[in-house]
Amino acid sequence: MLTNLQNIRLHPLRHFVTNGVQLDVLRLDLLHPVVSGNKWFKLRYYLEDAKKNGKKNIATFGGPYSNHIVATAFAAREAGLKSIGYIRGEEPAAYSPGLLDAMAYGMQLEFLDRNGYAEKARNTVAEEDTYLIPEGGYGIKGAEGAATIVTTADTRSYNHILCACGTGTMLAGLIRGAHPGQQVTGISVLKNNFSIQQEVEALLTEEDHAKHFQVSHDYHFGGYAKHPGPLLDFMKSLWEKEQLPTDIVYTSKLLYAAIDLQKKGCFTQPGKVLIIHSGGLQGNRSLPAGSLPF
Numbered sequence: 001m002l003t004n005l006q007n008i009r010l011h012p013l014r015h016f017v018t019n020g021v022q023l024d025v026l027r028l029d030l031l032h033p034v035v036s037g038n039k040w041f042k043l044r045y046y047l048e049d050a051k052k053n054g055k056k057n058i059a060t061f062g063g064p065y066s067n068h069i070v071a072t073a074f075a076a077r078e079a080g081l082k083s084i085g086y087i088r089g090e091e092p093a094a095y096s097p098g099l100l101d102a103m104a105y106g107m108q109l110e111f112l113d114r115n116g117y118a119e120k121a122r123n124t125v126a127e128e129d130t131y132l133i134p135e136g137g138y139g140i141k142g143a144e145g146a147a148t149i150v151t152t153a154d155t156r157s158y159n160h161i162l163c164a165c166g167t168g169t170m171l172a173g174l175i176r177g178a179h180p181g182q183q184v185t186g187i188s189v190l191k192n193n194f195s196i197q198q199e200v201e202a203l204l205t206e207e208d209h210a211k212h213f214q215v216s217h218d219y220h221f222g223g224y225a226k227h228p229g230p231l232l233d234f235m236k237s238l239w240e241k242e243q244l245p246t247d248i249v250y251t252s253k254l255l256y257a258a259i260d261l262q263k264k265g266c267f268t269q270p271g272k273v274l275i276i277h278s279g280g281l282q283g284n285r286s287l288p289a290g291s292l293p294f
Ligand SMILES: *Cc1c(COP(=O)(O)O)cnc(C)c1O
Pocket: 037, 038, 039, 042, 067, 068, 136, 164, 165, 166, 167, 168, 169, 170, 171, 247, 250, 251, 278, 279, 280, 281
């Protein structure tokens, strides 16, 4: 298992300090070019559990552009386990870069139409030697792994922690790992995904329920993976001003939200905000070449 956690560092934003509020980005994207960001943290305890129980195979689920699929393929191989990915939708004529990577890491891919996929994701009973990781890594073990994100740097002095959320597993982990008094905010990248509130709560312990967290639904930019021109312009300017690369699905929307909330005076003043850069940069390969300067 890769353990180059020392690549992770804090990246203070220099151009967006107002009212004494400092925004610092925790660069999980520097962990690894493929299993970048939060996915390694979400997978670590599933893989540990699989090995502890003598499993030989990992099976999991995802869409054709899923970062989770690629990360699982890679991490399973690193752990010496075989992997199979059940992919939502008919087999495409041309595989996405992510699916090609997953195959290159030795993952066996099986394509299922929407109904077949939903059925499989709900009702699969794993064979004896196979360990199932839920879609998107959603589950207690995923949250427990994500809770260790806050241990990769000195995060105690922050008043706020912000992250992007899809399934909400990372958000639940950050709440679990938060120090007393820290407020955790998730920026949902899905449109009107209000059920995330309960899905996050389901991954918390009794004691975490006293902690303060919220999910914002105001920064999805039209929905999952939608990336209108103004978002791409924002990504370019963030790169020019701060040399911070972001991805079109998650972290660009997160950074946009952080700076907008900062402007609106939503953070404790003076204070410090920790923004979790959860990686995903390889997802930008779906843009036409030359769309971004990084
Ligand atoms: C998967 C992913 C997320 C969302 O994580 P969840 O735990 O599903 O909420 C955020 N950022 C990046 C880059 C991701 O790949």
